[in-house]
Amino acid sequence: MRKQKGWSEQELATRAGVSRTSLRAVEKGEATVQVGIAFEVAITVGLSLFGGEDAMARQWQHETERLALLPQRMRARSAGQVNDDF
Numbered sequence: 001m002r003k004q005k006g007w008s009e010q011e012l013a014t015r016a017g018v019s020r021t022s023l024r025a026v027e028k029g030e031a032t033v034q035v036g037i038a039f040e041v042a043i044t045v046g047l048s049l050f051g052g053e054d055a056m057a058r059q060w061q062h063e064t065e066r067l068a069l070l071p072q073r074m075r076a077r078s079a080g081q082v083n084d085d086f
Contacts, residue, residue: 001045002027016044 002012013023018037025033026041042049043061 001047005045007045012041012044016041 002009007015009020009023013020016023016037018026018040022033022037023041026038039049046061
């Protein structure tokens with residue numbers, strides 16, 4: 001799908017929010033890839049997961065593409081340590 005869309009490895013990696021090394025592992029089908037990374041790449045290129053399209057997946061893809069186009073300084077910064085003390 002990446003090649004059909006005319007995207008470079010770096011462009012897809014940036015859009016999916018993963019490293020180029022991780023993207024290559026996904027494309028090679030390596031068993032060591034985290035499932036979340038594989039899903040993120042699949043959704044970013046528009047592959048249908050779990051047998052069908054759903055509105056949530058399309059929305060996530062749209063948001064990912066939109067955020068990937070923003071300059072780095074405009075993206076939200078990570079808050080660092082997560083406070084999960086409920």
